[in-house]
Amino acid sequence: MIVPCLTHKVHKLIKQAHELAERNQHTCIQSIDLFLGAALVKEGTLREMHDLLEPYSEQLERLLKTLSPEPSSGIVIDSHSMPVSLNTLNIWNVSVNIMKRYNQTYLNEGHIIKAFFSLLSEQPQLEQGLQIVPQESIIQSVTVAKNLSVHLLTRDWSLRKADQVKISSVQAYEKEHFLSWSGSHFGEVWSDTLRNAFQSNNPLIPIYKAEVEGRLIGFAAYDVFMDKKGVFGPMGVLPDFRHDGVGRRLLYAALESMKEKGYMYAMLIEAGPIEFYEKTCNAKLIPMEEGK
Structure with a gap:
């Protein structure tokens, strides 16, 4: 077994x-x-x-x-x-x-x-x-899946770590390539959600990507789910890289960017791996409403 x-x-x-x-x-x-x-x-x-x-x-x-x-x-x-x-x-x-x-x-x-x-x-x-x-x-x-909240002002989210994985923000010119990649690896629903990041005239695209030698291996986004401000996600990492700390680095990059934008809290809507967020960013479970 x-x-x-x-x-x-x-x-x-x-x-x-x-x-x-x-x-x-x-x-x-x-x-x-x-x-x-x-x-x-x-x-x-x-x-x-x-x-x-x-x-x-x-x-x-x-x-x-x-x-x-x-x-x-x-x-x-x-x-x-x-x-x-x-x-x-x-x-x-x-x-x-x-x-x-x-x-x-x-x-x-x-x-x-x-x-x-x-x-x-x-x-x-x-x-x-x-x-x-x-x-x-x-x-x-x-x-x-549950909703969680993260208090952004309690720490410095910048994670300075030099290794082969490069974390950077997605640029506007990368739109079609990035959306095609995300759709093929994580499904069209997520890809359609991520498309929202490219709709505004803001030069800062609220998506961070992880690359190894120029190959996309993961991403983390915010402000894209239902166009709601202050909401983190979605985030995805290719299976072969899920135990290498890539998700943590992507999460921190997005949370640091949200903090710099002036957000006090980040909301995680219908978060799947709850324990990951509890351990990596001290996310707090929003209790289930009575009778729900």
């Missing part, structure tokens, strides 16, 4: 699931251990999940003790944890496929929770036991 790169929260999720399994004398990590282990991380969207489950803690404890044991797969998905059950392994594999479908390279908690609920009907006893919890709210809180 191929284990993808895991976010910090997923590492914590596995640790919590392992501890739950041990505490309840499970011989392997059960589906319920994985699910409740996610809530016990209590960070970001998983804090929202924890708060949604908190009123049902006694019922969930009873459920943990009464579920029929799931057979072990004998497979360990993390070097510091016990083997997972066959059901948990199935959830894991589906979550990896979800990650790939979104063209992402880090497995996050949203992929796992989405996979868990997509397979829940295959486990009637667990499905019945979880009818008490607000499933739709949990799915919304953990799996749906």
